[in-house]
Amino acid sequence: MMDIPSQVYVSARKIYRKLTSKNLGLREVLYEQIINDSPARTNSYLSALLEYATAHIPYYKNLISSHSYNSSNFSELPILTKSIIRENFDNLKSDELASRGYYFNSSGGSTGKPLQVIQDAEYEEWREATELFFYRQFLDIEPVATSQVILWGSQTDIQQQTKKKNLTTRQKLLNIIQPQKTFLNSFKMTKKDLHEYVDAINHKKPKLIKSYAGSLYQLAKFVKENNLSIHSPKRIHTSAETLRQFMRELIEEVFNCKIYDFYGSREVGAIAGECAKGKMHIFNFNNHLEVVDKNNKPVQPGEEGRILITTLHNYSMPLIRYEIGDTGILGKPCNCGSKLPTLEKITGRVKDHFLTREGTLIDGGYFTRQFYFRNWIDEFQVLQTEFEKIDIYYVPIGQPVEDEMAEICDKIKQAMGEKCEIKWHQVEEVPRTPQGKLLYTRSLVEN
Ligand SMILES: [Zn+2]
CATH class of the missing domain: 3.30.300.30 (ANL, C-terminal domain)
Structure with missing residues (x-):
């Protein structure tokens, strides 16, 4: 295992990539591919993934070839739980790991032990390209050129700030690339902090506010209860927590701005994002999503079930039919113009x-x-x-x-x-x- 903490490694590589025009070009190519690709692309990505897993992932070698699994009988493949991943960690690694620019990442683990996974450069390109797609197509903004206030509180980010030797270079780079980002710490939300956050938002007048749903709800509640006035951004982007209806109503009222909710996780990246019509579209070019019943068989749109995710571009450690721990309901096609399938609802974590x-x-x-x-x-x-x-x-x-x-x-x-x-x-x-x-x-x- 590497000595470098995964998040530091991820950030350093990300910043490096953003600074090099060659790699920016690669992101553009991926983005074009997402827009223009044919509807059959998820199946072709799935077929390629199964083929790769059979050849290079010890855990899947026998499992897939002995049952002749392919993209058409995909839903008969056994599911992958967190405990299976922990028990078979080494067998889930690609035998080509060394050449894939891999790094370790860890899930949030909000209700238990964090789950460690391996990701690689190609996965990371797709994750970024998918987020860019969400910003451009659904929020109608260019993220790099948009002033943003980010209300966030990741443990690893905070730990990173205490590692002084990384701070200088990283901050310098961040200042070059992201001069318009203001970070507010959602770990600290005392009344004094909330007052300061309101001032910061009114002073910076960001076009975009990005936040945990719960933290922004808390801030909105504070603004309303204290009868304060707050700047209204062009867009609000929430993620990382279930956005409940009462939270949405209050945040949209206080900020006088529609919320665009986003669904993703550290272990699989971007899964779905909300369009202007309020529907969650599944980014099926990045992750394949199934909603299944207790026998792990797909359910019909409108029926609630457990969500399974297959990472389409993480060949270092493919997660195939991974039980992410959330439940949801598939939706009907949306009339916003996007052909991507929809999730009617994410009904919360199973542990919820x-x-x-x-x-x-x-x-x-x-x-x-x-x-x-x-x-x-x-x-x-x-x-x-x-x-x-x-x-x-x-x-x-x-x-x-x-x-x-x-x-x-x-x-x-x-x-x-x-x-x-x-x-x-x-x-x-x-x-x-x-x-x-x-x-x-x-x-x-x-x-
Ligand atoms: Zn839509």
């Missing part, structure tokens, strides 16, 4: 669902709904520790309202059963995940 002893899955949204319009609660988390045990962590504003607490308990019992024990814990801050996310609902009960 609470499981009852009878085996019923309750959507996390059911629990968050019970906290709407409770003005005495600043932030909260509903945590299921056992089938019939729920802890509610909350930060009050003033005195808790006992009648409303009882009402919330009643609603939770209606879903989880009368025997369900609910405990309230008053805290100063609900603990964030290592990535700085605030999860409104979380379940430790295994499906």
